[in-house]
Amino acid sequence: MTIQTSRRSGGRQARHAARTAPLSEHIRPVRAGLSGGQYKPLSDDGMTRIHQAALTALEEIGLADAPASGVEIMTGAGAIQGTDGRLRFPRALVEDMLAKAAKEITLCGRDPRHDLQLSGTRVHYGTAGAAVSMVDVEGKAYRDSTVQDLHDAARITDRLDNIHFLQRPMVARDIPDNREMDLNTIYACCSGTTKHVGTSFTDPDFVDDGLEMLHLIAGSEAAWRARPFVSNSNCFVVPPMKFATESCRVMEKVIAGGMPVLLLSAGMAGATAPSTVAGAIVQAVAECLAGVVYVNAIAPGHTTIFGTWPFGLDLRTGAMTGGSGEQALLTAGCAQMHRFYGLPGGAAAGIADAKLPDMQAGWEQMCSNVMAGLAGLNMVYEAAGMHASLLGFCHESLILGDDIIGQSLRCVRGIEVDDDTLALDQMREVCLGGSGHYLGTSATLARMQADHVYPTLGNRSSPKEWVENGRPDLLARATARKQAILNEPAAARFAPDLDRAIRERFTIHLPR
Template identity: 55%
Template sequence: MEFRMSSPQDKPDKTQRMRPRRSQLTVLSPSDIERINDAALHLLEQVGFSDVTPSGAEAMTRAGALVGADGRIRFPRRMVLASIDKAARGFTLFGQDSSHDLPLGTARVHYGTAGAAVQFVEAETGLYREARLQDLYDAARLAESLPHIHFFQRPMVARDIADPLAMDINTLYACLSGTTKHVGTSFAVREHVAPALDMVHMVAGGEAKFRARPFVSNSNAFVISPMQFAEQACGVLEACVAGGLPILLLATGQAGSTAPQSLAGAVAQTVAEVLAGLVYVNALKPGHPAIFGAWPFASDPRSGKMASGSAEQSLLAAACAEMAGFYDLPCGSGAGMTEARLPDIQSGYEKGMTEVMAGFAGLDLVYEAAGMHASLIGFCHESLILDNDLIGQCLRCLEGIEVTGETLSLDEIAAVCVDGPRHYLASDPVARDQRYRPALADRSGSQQRESSGWPSIVERATVEKNRLLTTFFPRHIPKTMDERIRARFGDLIQLPRAAMGL
């Protein structure tokens, strides 16, 4: 396996629905892609899935799947290809504010949050504690103010709420109240979807308006790796498809644990699992918006624990992006998932490596790209702010270099060298202004650092966090609507109005 720049001859035959590559690097050759595709189709046809629910079996057998005497449901190759053919492409994940709409299937890469961290990282003390609903709401409003965080999928579990329904409703409420960007969330059981839909319909101004611009999607772990349907998540999937929510089809096997140790095998199994979800969704509603969420995790060879900040994790995400490109499907996977417990040099290099590579690989959506620590156990507000800076750098890398007659600057070079001062310090201020300027990275000289006390980048992020959390309270949901929502859900809503600056 080698890195190389993609070229037109690298593309599989157009009959395979391969789009012009969005990726600017490849980790799989065309023959690698064909072999993984064939392996995934083989697994679906010959191995199949266990624990299919009666409703899922009914929908998928109607589309051509077969339930064997062993109880496993299998998918003939031709029906999988038919599902791929009818799958939704080129759709948009909407924000409450249209300026945050995310068109998928283009050259654009979108970075955002995700995860289910159960602990909150206090950067100032270095301590971990249980995550709270207030932490989630604060993360949402920080994300609203950070330009390179493009969407907000719930990154924390509110551990101060014990009741599952109250947790799901408050999670959605905190996210919708904190940001106008697209929100991703999950639900414990299908019965929680209906009241959640009531809330989003209220915010949207009615069911029809929400269905026209669904600004919430469902992150759905419908599969328990290896190749077993998750009963409760499948019920949620069916309810969310009926309710018009886009679905992130999430398969998260871990190489060496719940997926093969070899990276190729882990990718093949994960692709098969996501394709089964795609069959499921399109059996329920052909063309329903679904995201190819192939998300295998790497393992540390010494301990067997997750190694989500590793080079192998970068390779897995890139390979899955290429497979989604082969099927011409919108895709999302994880990057920025450091093992570091705190924002430090390990956090920086693991996040930077995985996130820039995910972008160059052509993912539509890069999840868990901001704020996460300790293999998705902890979430840190300072890191959310720092990672916004980092993602800005990644996005600048993805823009590449524009080469034109003007940007080659031949006349300028001649003027400076022959007639001018032999430097470019006073030339082309417009070009300098177009370069990315990180908000927190220290690019000052040593004398300026000494005079300013030399605060660390984490200390600067803490200052910015405190400024935002004491001054910025989103008001996109009017007070009257917030009162209606609280009246509708009563004691279920546990985020105090005072905590929202109301």
């Protein structure tokens, strides 16, 4: 009896050790680039009607406020400037530029292990946004976000398996000079993670300095152009149907500098976009199609992400509803339109309107993250850490979001049906003279890691075990993991000679 107990205990310990050990890439149950596309909120006819409506909007309404350089570029390609100053886009022009646009792209990481292949329904989750505050979970309060907070978010992202890229999730409000803020954003992100980074420029005059820093980090301009590991998140339009003049000038400069571009249209349904889900998608698609014309008139086939980001709005109060079912539908519908055009695309999901990482935040983040993944969205932006409808960012929520996204990716992976998974051999083994259960069978043990996603922080113990373990608190565990990560040296930190060269050339606010 003692021997049997020892064997069972040893088996449990062995299984626990196997479950908690880092998994080799080939047996991980979820990973970057799993193919979604199972969920289709739009019918084929619905997608066609949205496409036709977007073309009509471009042809009849057009976009205002393009910079002089943009007018020259787009009219040179075939756009028509009316007496009202608006640029209108003939259908044939849009179709021609869609034919030139890149259909499969790679977003590089500083470490090639983190390269993201964007095509079809391959799904990747990451951060994004421009939060102005940090969520203090212990004090249940908000404070201004800093460049140190941004760097810490990058370091945490670097350690999370299910956060595949880092787009700047907050602004460094402790750096009042916009040029220094833009440059320190690049520094803070790239010295914190070797995953792909997305950032913005507040002024076209800052782009050259940003590229110079990136050339230093890459080792040379040629090395940067061969593997650009930072993309430009570019709000090139101000909905409804107007170009953002300065952002367009930024876009022209980053394209010349070899930087990938996220064409970002972020209308608010009911305010700066139509209130209906279909109408908001139509406008976002039309605006991004104008961007496709713009980019490919400059550099055909340039690495570009079709960034339709319509947001939901609570029409009773005017508050943003990033955590709503409507938002989830907006994002999933946009993912379908990206596939309709065969273009790499991105949109927003995982946003919480909740102010803290609580139950409301959990349901809001899970709903849209699952639907975005099932719809096959290539780049799921703002998928973790965002609170208060994008006003606040939370390190603990970023860590908890890794668990949420792990479960979302398991849904994306779906159900494999083959001779092994149908399990008739297992049923024969267990039921015909076997133990009568599947616990501990060779098949169960062989697939326990490859088929199942185990939460890092989520607690699945019984109430009795939970009490015996001191009633572990989810947020406290997330805080402890944050501290453990930040107490270790950043794996992405720059070599001393590179760091010294950057600091001699630019004003860097992060301490050494």
